Structure formats: structure tokens, C-alpha cells
Amino acid sequence: MSRNFHEIRDPIHAFVQMDNDEREVVNSRPFQRLRHVHQLALTYLIYPAATHKRFEHSLGVMELASRVYDVVTHPDNVTEKMKDRLRPLTDSDKLRYWRRTLRMAALCHDIGHLPFSHAAEKELLPEEWDHERLTRELIASEEMQEIWNRITPPLRVEDVVKLAVGPKKAKHLTFNDWETILSEIIVGDAFGVDRMDYLLRDSHHIGVAYGKFDHYRLIDTLRILPMPSCGDDNESSEELALGVEEGGIHSAEALLLARYFMYSQVYCHPVRRIYDIHLTDFLREWLPDARFPTDLQQHLRMTDNEVTAALLDAAHDQKKRGHVHARRIVARDHFKLIYQRNPSDVEINPEAGKAIFEALCDKFGSENFRHDRYHQKSGSSDFPVKMRDGRIVSSLAISQALNTIPVVSVDYVFAERAVFNEAEKYLRQHRDKIIRPKKEEDNG
Secondary structure: OOOOHHHOOOOOOOOOOOOHHHHHHHOOHHHHHHHHOEOOHHHHHOOOOOOOEHHHHHHHHHHHHHHHHHHHOOHHHOOHHHHHHOHHHHOHHHHHHHHHHHHHHHHHOOOOOOOOOOOOHHHHOOOOOOHHHHHHHHHOOHHHHHHHHHOOOOOOHHHHHHHHHOHHHOOOOOOOHHHHHHHHHHHOOOOOHHHHHHHHHHHHHHOOOOOOOOHHHHHHHEEEEEEEOOOOOOOEEEEEEEEEEHHHHHHHHHHHHHHHHHHHHHHOOHHHHHHHHHHHHHHHHHOHHHOOOOOHHHHHHOOHHHHHHHHHHHHOOOOOOOHHHHHHHHOOOOOEEEEEOOHHHHHHOOOHHHHHHHHHHHHHOHHHEEEEEEEOOOOOOOOEEEOOOOOEEEHHHHOHHHHOOOOOEEEEEEEOHHHHHHHHHHHHHHHHHHHOOHHHHHHO
């Protein structure tokens, strides 16, 4: 290849080079708003340096997306069969158009995020709304449409939307193979650069090592490959995906292991989770109609700054809406973890956490407890691997590590500090009876 990607500095520290069109996107209101949205919500209350924002993350995603695109479309890395199937690979004008579109989509992939990112998204948006839908609406807004039209050649709004959110979040649009692959570069489950950047960036700011992996080696070995057919590694299906050459399999394993460790140790840290719950409780009382606005102008005017100011105001004034929840956050008087998932309990009752939560609520009052449950969708991803002899195999067929990555599952119960000691004593005395399934208890 004409460019040595190992010589490029880490995107966390790199100066991102942009042309005038890309600077115009960065200077737009939707993008500048990301300067005021924390990447990890209130995690800085646990890890003080976790104050980085969606703004720099989006710049990093653009940088990594560009690197991946340049690798997987390089003539040395594309077979003649793939060129016949993906026609843009043989058209220099189309390659330039789609590279520009990919960079713009990478910049804009997070502009729909709510204050404090994911903290209260599911609970406080109307049904059928999420940050991806807000992203789609903003990309198609009049302000952004003017930017897309001024670019030479103009970018099609639909193309930017497709690459920014992918097929799962743009089901109303039809994707061809090329568009599916390009969207996978940004939001793919296995090698999406959104994930690559947040793992590297979050671990850097938090100060932990287990979120890091060799992204240089991984990107250098990424290829567009056909998925192997089930049951026969010598045959390939019609589906295309981002995969790796055999030499990159260990870097791919490291990426997915980094994801597991970051979820289990950081993203699902119990104190972080309870702060999200307190923040959601506050927002439910503070927001008009207990919902975030979906009007784009109102969305653009609301960032972490407005919410933080409201938190500080309410924390020191008992008459303000959400005072109790705001005080818990500002004074670090959060609920304490009284129970967490235990494999022995799960064998007896898969709903052990729920049973304990309900029993404690009945005994001490529901206002004194919160239940938090999270189960990761999958622990590893299946992707194609090109072996040195040219055959394409499933990653799960050749990697023992990928087959053994655990699925992150947490089941927490939190208690108000005023009742914690008494509730903990009660739980020690009655836990076995509480978690016993009702039918078993009745038979006994």
C-alpha cells in the first residue's frame, strides 16, 4: 500500500485534517452541540477524568472510518470477483463520492444524542423514537441540507442517513450491498469504528488498560468478504461483510475482549448505573410532560449544561421539581448496592433479583429501592476470515477465544442509605426463602 497506517498517530491524540466542507459540518449547530454532551453521562462522578464529549468522539470516528475505507477499497485488497459485484470499486469518481459521504456520515452519526447520552433515552423519549431517529431527522434538516447541496458533487441526504445509522435503524430505506458494507464500517457489530473509537477513547480517559487493542493491525487486515455458508467452509454465501485476513484474527479477538471488559468493569459499574437511574428520576420530574422533546429546535437547545444547571438548582431548593433526586446526585448520596446477580441464585430462580427487589419493597417501601437489569445481546460476533490459502471461514470456527467470551449480564438492587443496614440484615436472614420460586414454595 502507498501509505503506512502504522505510522499514523492514535486518533485520540491526532490532529484531524478536514477540508472546508467538513469544517462547515463541524461548525453547524447540530455538531457544535456535541461539545456539551458527555460521552459517558455521569461516569465522571466515579472516574474523574471521564469528562470527554461526543464532539471529539465523532471526529475520531470520522478518522477511523476513513482509514478503514482506504484499506478495504485499495486495489491490492479487492478481488476481481468483488469488483464485479461492487461496481463503485472500479469507478474513481464514485469512490471519491462515497468516501466523502462516509466521512460526513461518521461526523453526524451521534448528533441526535440526548443530554448525557444514553442515560435516560429509553425511558424518556416517546415510543418509536431514539437518538438514531433524531440523527436521521437532523441530517435531513434544512440547515444540514444546505450543506449537502453546496458540496461538489452534492451529497444525497439518503446516502448520509444510510451510512450514519445503518439498516437496523433506517428500516424505511432500501440498502444495496455497497451501502450495507459502508454503514457497517461505522455502526457494524463486529468492526464498526464507532465501537473502536469509544473503547479506545473511554479507556484512555478513564485510565484503564483493558479497553485497548491493536487497532492499527486490525484495520490493516480488514477486508470485504463473503460470509461462509453454514456447514461448508469451502462455499460462500451471497452475503457480504467486513472480515479480516487470518493475520488479524488476534486483533479482532482483542477488540471483542476489550468490549467485554469495558462493559463488565465500566459501563455496568453499579455506581455508574445507579447514577443513571437517579438522573432518569430527576429528568422525569423536571422535563415538561416527563419526556425529552423531539422537536429539532428544542433538541438543539438542550445539552448537559442545561440539565446540570437544573440539577444544581434543584439540589439546593426543596421546592424545585426533582429536588430529592438532584440532591442524591450532587451530594453523592446515591442508593447503595444491596444485591447483585449471583450464579447460585440464578440456578434456583432466574428472576432472583426481581424477587428480592419486590420483597424489599413490600417490607420497607418501594420509594427506598431501585432495580436495574441489563443483559447484553451477544458476547461475540461471527465474521468471515480469509485464510492464507484463500479459503473463507467463520471466525467462530477457528477462534476458541471468540466462542468463550461471556455475555455481560447484571441484576442489581439498590437501597436508600437510611434503610440499607436494616434491609441488608433482613435480606441475609430471608434471602433463600425470597428467591425460592413460588411454585416450589407452595409445594413445600
